[in-house]
Amino acid sequence: MREIGAHLDAQLDRVTVRLPRAVAEAAMAAWERDERAGPGRESPARYALRDQAAELALIGLALSERGRREGEEYVVALDVASAGAALRAFQQSA
Structure with a gap:
């Protein structure tokens, strides 16, 4: 797994995501x-x-x-690790 991570690290930086306003504002409050x-x-x-x-x-x-509001959503480029952590938290709760 570490070997794969070493190769991915050089290829991945950030991923742009859209979040509902309420979710984004809760994260900023955190x-x-x-x-x-x-x-x-x-x-x-x-x-x-x-x-x-x-x-x-x-x-x-x-x-x-670096987030920007677009209507009722926020758009932000997240670090891939943070996006992955959020996805894992969702999958573990499902």
């Missing part, structure tokens, strides 16, 4: 949230949930910095 208390002790499931929240916040950062 980026702006303050979590000074830190995670503390957590279970593996809680760690995975926090990891997904971090990915959501990074998508929010991308939307804040």
